[in-house]
Amino acid sequence: MSVTAPTALPARPSGRASAFWHRLRSGDDIAYVITLTCALTILALAVLLVFELFRNSALPREKFGWSFLSGTTWDPVVGQYGALPFIYGTVVTSALALLMGIPLGVGAAIFLAELAPTKISNGLTFLIELLAAVPSVIFGLLGIFVLVPALVAIEPAIRAVLGWTPLFSGPFYGVSLFSAGVVLTVMIIPFIISISREVILAVPTEQREGALALGATKWETTWNVVLPFAKKGIMGSIFLALARSLGETMAVTMVIGNEPKIHESLFAPGYSIAAVIANNFAEASDSLEKGALIELGLVLFGLTIIINGLARVLVLSTTRKGAS
Amino acid sequence: MLSLTGVCTFLAVGTLLFVLGYLFFHGGTSLTWDFFTKLPTPVGESGGGMANALLGSAKLLLLASCIGIPIGFLGGVYLAEFGGSSFSFVVRYTTDLLNGVPSIVIGIFAYTLIVLPQGHFSTLSGGLALGVMMIPIAIRSSEDFLKAVPVSLREGAMALGASKAKTIFTVVIPAAKAGLITGIMLNVARVAGETAPLIFTAFGNRYWSPGWDQPTAALPVMIYTYAISPYPDWKQQAWSAGFVLLMLVLAINVFARMILSKRGHVAR
Amino acid sequence: MTRRVFIVNAALVATLTVGAASAQQVLINAGGATFPYPIYSKWFDEYHKKFSNIAINYASIGSGGGIAQVTAGTVDFGASDGPMTDAAIKEFQDKRGSAILHFPTVLGADVPTYNIPGVTASLNFTGEALAGIFLGKITKWNDPEIANANPGVKLPSNNIVVVHRSDNSGTTYIWTDYLSKASKDWEMKVGRGTGVNWPVGLGGKGNEGVSGSIQQTANSVGYVELAYAIQNKMTYGKVKNAAGEFVQASLASVTAAAAGMKEMPEDFRVSITNPPGKGVYPIASFTWLLIPSKISDPAKKKAIKDFLGWMLADGQKMTEALLYAPLPKAVVTKELKAIDKIQ
Numbered sequence: 001m002s003v004t005a006p007t008a009l010p011a012r013p014s015g016r017a018s019a020f021w022h023r024l025r026s027g028d029d030i031a032y033v034i035t036l037t038c039a040l041t042i043l044a045l046a047v048l049l050v051f052e053l054f055r056n057s058a059l060p061r062e063k064f065g066w067s068f069l070s071g072t073t074w075d076p077v078v079g080q081y082g083a084l085p086f087i088y089g090t091v092v093t094s095a096l097a098l099l100m101g102i103p104l105g106v107g108a109a110i111f112l113a114e115l116a117p118t119k120i121s122n123g124l125t126f127l128i129e130l131l132a133a134v135p136s137v138i139f140g141l142l143g144i145f146v147l148v149p150a151l152v153a154i155e156p157a158i159r160a161v162l163g164w165t166p167l168f169s170g171p172f173y174g175v176s177l178f179s180a181g182v183v184l185t186v187m188i189i190p191f192i193i194s195i196s197r198e199v200i201l202a203v204p205t206e207q208r209e210g211a212l213a214l215g216a217t218k219w220e221t222t223w224n225v226v227l228p229f230a231k232k233g234i235m236g237s238i239f240l241a242l243a244r245s246l247g248e249t250m251a252v253t254m255v256i257g258n259e260p261k262i263h264e265s266l267f268a269p270g271y272s273i274a275a276v277i278a279n280n281f282a283e284a285s286d287s288l289e290k291g292a293l294i295e296l297g298l299v300l301f302g303l304t305i306i307i308n309g310l311a312r313v314l315v316l317s318t319t320r321k322g323a324s
Numbered sequence: 325m326l327s328l329t330g331v332c333t334f335l336a337v338g339t340l341l342f343v344l345g346y347l348f349f350h351g352g353t354s355l356t357w358d359f360f361t362k363l364p365t366p367v368g369e370s371g372g373g374m375a376n377a378l379l380g381s382a383k384l385l386l387l388a389s390c391i392g393i394p395i396g397f398l399g400g401v402y403l404a405e406f407g408g409s410s411f412s413f414v415v416r417y418t419t420d421l422l423n424g425v426p427s428i429v430i431g432i433f434a435y436t437l438i439v440l441p442q443g444h445f446s447t448l449s450g451g452l453a454l455g456v457m458m459i460p461i462a463i464r465s466s467e468d469f470l471k472a473v474p475v476s477l478r479e480g481a482m483a484l485g486a487s488k489a490k491t492i493f494t495v496v497i498p499a500a501k502a503g504l505i506t507g508i509m510l511n512v513a514r515v516a517g518e519t520a521p522l523i524f525t526a527f528g529n530r531y532w533s534p535g536w537d538q539p540t541a542a543l544p545v546m547i548y549t550y551a552i553s554p555y556p557d558w559k560q561q562a563w564s565a566g567f568v569l570l571m572l573v574l575a576i577n578v579f580a581r582m583i584l585s586k587r588g589h590v591a592r
Numbered sequence: 593m594t595r596r597v598f599i600v601n602a603a604l605v606a607t608l609t610v611g612a613a614s615a616q617q618v619l620i621n622a623g624g625a626t627f628p629y630p631i632y633s634k635w636f637d638e639y640h641k642k643f644s645n646i647a648i649n650y651a652s653i654g655s656g657g658g659i660a661q662v663t664a665g666t667v668d669f670g671a672s673d674g675p676m677t678d679a680a681i682k683e684f685q686d687k688r689g690s691a692i693l694h695f696p697t698v699l700g701a702d703v704p705t706y707n708i709p710g711v712t713a714s715l716n717f718t719g720e721a722l723a724g725i726f727l728g729k730i731t732k733w734n735d736p737e738i739a740n741a742n743p744g745v746k747l748p749s750n751n752i753v754v755v756h757r758s759d760n761s762g763t764t765y766i767w768t769d770y771l772s773k774a775s776k777d778w779e780m781k782v783g784r785g786t787g788v789n790w791p792v793g794l795g796g797k798g799n800e801g802v803s804g805s806i807q808q809t810a811n812s813v814g815y816v817e818l819a820y821a822i823q824n825k826m827t828y829g830k831v832k833n834a835a836g837e838f839v840q841a842s843l844a845s846v847t848a849a850a851a852g853m854k855e856m857p858e859d860f861r862v863s864i865t866n867p868p869g870k871g872v873y874p875i876a877s878f879t880w881l882l883i884p885s886k887i888s889d890p891a892k893k894k895a896i897k898d899f900l901g902w903m904l905a906d907g908q909k910m911t912e913a914l915l916y917a918p919l920p921k922a923v924v925t926k927e928l929k930a931i932d933k934i935q
Contacts, residue, residue, distance in 0.1 A: 038398035077783035108329065130344070175796075247424050247427065271758075297426070527653075548650055552797075
């Protein structure tokens with residue numbers, strides 16, 4: 001495999017390790033093979049995971065079949081299990097988290113990338129990334145002891161503005177789908193802000209200058225030129241955030257109320273798939289319950305496929321060319 | 325409109341400062357040197373610490389990073405540079421799916437694949453479970469940042485006669501470096517706080533855990549165990565541990581940026 | 593740059609791999625119930641101080657986890673708040689080729705705790721009242737079933753908010769076991785288990801979640817472990833026992849519940865909710881260590897048998913300080929004999 005090296009090369013130290021690096025760096029084929037293998041591991045992992053989930057949920061699948069998806073009872077004592085309330089809770093809380101998190105996150109990213117002075121921007125982003133490291137259980141504790149009383153205090157205000165919709169009706173005990181949505185928002189914001197900011201910063205200055213030269217205001221430049229350029233990266237961060245909110249366990253289970261029933265109101269308690277698995281797996285009383293929890297994991301996987309698919313369709317329809 | 329973005333930032337940063345401040349006041353102010361050097365003591369006895377959990381978390385993160393980051397990063401390189409259309413689409417889709425799997429399911433997965441055949445819990449299985457969690461995040465974020473490098477840079481390098489691989493490794497990656505490091509740090513940060521996968525793999529340990537073959541304590545698991553206990557003394561330690569975990573991640577962040585950049589800070 | 597990364601990585605791996613177990617160190621792994629974790633960690637620590645070459649590492653992964661892991665052989669012994677079912681015992685037999693022995697260690701109890709504005713007294717609850725509340729049949733605090741047991745206390749007419757555990761746990765098992773004995777209605781509609789299909793109520797995760805919810809919600813009622821209620825200075829009510837007395841849970845009344853039991857079966861698997869006798873608290877239970885009857889490693893076998901002997905003597909003296917009720921003497925004597933069953 002011969003390579004046409006450019007004339008001016010930086011000096012490299014000699015030795016076998018560096019010879020290997022040299023071949024790697026200039027060998028297209030090797031690079032292709034290695035990176036392809038790594039990409040394939042993802043597929044291998046996913047297949048293996050689904051296989052394991054499928055295998056270990058054989059018991060309840062035989063017993064319930066497709067009615068598992070529409071069942072609304074979760075009764076370990078008589079061995080009756082159904083997934084619908086959990087599907088509902090997962091979808092609602094993640095939707096809430098994205099609805100609140102995307103504007104907040106992207107807005108903050110724009111501010112940090114375009115308007116804030118560099119040092120402040122770097123410092124604040126550094127700190128925001130730290131939020132991603134706060135363990136889920138601490139968010140859960142903060143949720144119970146700080147967020148829930150705070151929400152109880154401002155609930156009358158929310159009810160005054162939005163109480164006419166069935167979404168905000170009914171009694172409010174602090175723990176609810178809404179509280180879980182808020183906690184999830186706080187947990188996904190670091191991903192959105194951090195990645196979006198980096199991607200916005202990577203937009204070449206010429207693009208901005210071009211727009212400004214044509215007479216656009218700063219906001220028009222940002223909205224019409226910079227953001228579309230950075231769109232793919234921002235979308236990527238949103239998918240990451242969505243994934244996190246679908247799979248979050250500890251924090252959610254501490255503030256969602258853990259009631260496996262479907263209520264219209266966001267003020268009512270609910271339950272999510274990840275939360276019920278985390279709550280019950282360690283103590284599951286028998287193989288049927290364990291199997292049912294694993295089947296819920298499989299259901300979540302299926303749910304993620306559908307939600308991701310819908311999101312991609314949405315993105316495709318708003319992009320001029322190409323898939324994300 | 326722009327001022328609205330300022331409001332968003334204010335809300336986001338405000339929440340963050342609140343969380344950090346709360347952790348500091350509840351956990352940081354009661355930190356003693358014992359915390360970093362002593363083993364845990366039973367409830368009611370003072371002078372205990374979480375030294376073994378600190379070391380355990382460090383080992384787990386190291387192993388997880390050695391597995392998750394290279395595989396994820398190189399996978400991201402593939403998607404960004406070599407990817408065709410349909411195969412890449414499938415890989416990307418699958419990555420997003422894996423990202424959404426609850427951490428407890430990954431823990432059960434690692435338990436079935438590693439702990440059961442081995443017959444015992446170990447640091448190795450914990451590190452592998454965390455590593456598996458890191459791969460999809462690494463792929464996604466690497467691809468994002470590599471794609472953000474303008475095509476003009478790539479074209480310039482190739483116009484000078486560089487092969488594709490050389491372009492990638494000597495031009496594109498250094499140009500995306502700031503973002504790539506951010507992605508890695510976010511990844512490590514997220515995985516550092518994960519509890520559920522470790523319960524079924526690393527198990528926990530009240531004593532020191534030499535090597536990689538025995539169960540080990542980890543900070544997030546200790547936090548969880550202590551926080552749900554009835555004892556104010558243990559709950560206090562849980563908050564301290566939460567604060568220390570954050571500081572550990574901060575330290576890794578700073579350390580990594582120092583090593584991986586030429587000038588001691590990532591220039592912009 | 594790459595060189596620097598390699599060097600640092602190599603150094604890190606080297607330092608973190610250092611350390612070998614000292615000679616003759618016996619490391620025993622165990623896992624199971626969360627409820628007795630504080631007293632177990634105290635015992636294992638004290639034992640390690642006495643015999644520094646024996647390290648028993650216990651992790652609280654839940655009663656179900658304890659049963660699962662000891663059956664899978666990944667831990668040397670397990671622990672559970674509820675006794676293993678016959679099916680689970682058979683599964684252990686099939687998988688590990690020996691029997692599994694139950695050894696009670698301490699006693700625990702569930703107490704009804706509540707948050708009613710204006711009420712600071714310790715309320716009296718009958719079994720029927722508790723069952724009715726948790727079934728959703730009794731909906732107001734001034735319901736006759738509750739009011740009649742509490743003459744002199746002004747109960748409001750507010751709606752009761754029920755709080756229960758969302759996660760499966762031994763605490764729930766004890767509570768539902770008691771309610772099943774106190775009310776045929778409950779037994780038929782809901783039954784007993786570590787997790788049940790609750791007719792009404794919010795779910796809190798762990799004792800923490802339940803007590804947190806109760807503190808934040810007016811007119812709420814729920815159940816938590818006695819140790820938890822005492823540690824956090826919560827108000828909790830008295831429960832009517834089979835002899836007709838309203839008894840407040842305390843270490844003494846809980847030990848009395850175990851002592852009041854007529855016949856202790858050979859395998860120690862027994863429920864002691866709602867027992868006969870005076871001064872007994874009706875919502876109590878043993879918690880057990882699950883030990884295989886055949887242990888192949890001689891060092892581990894000796895360590896475990898010695899530990900059990902120590903636990904039944906010196907260990908029992910440490911329980912009250914941590915708010916666990918010690919075992920009654922008759923049970924201790926029987927257990928000491930049962931240790932010989934471990935081969």
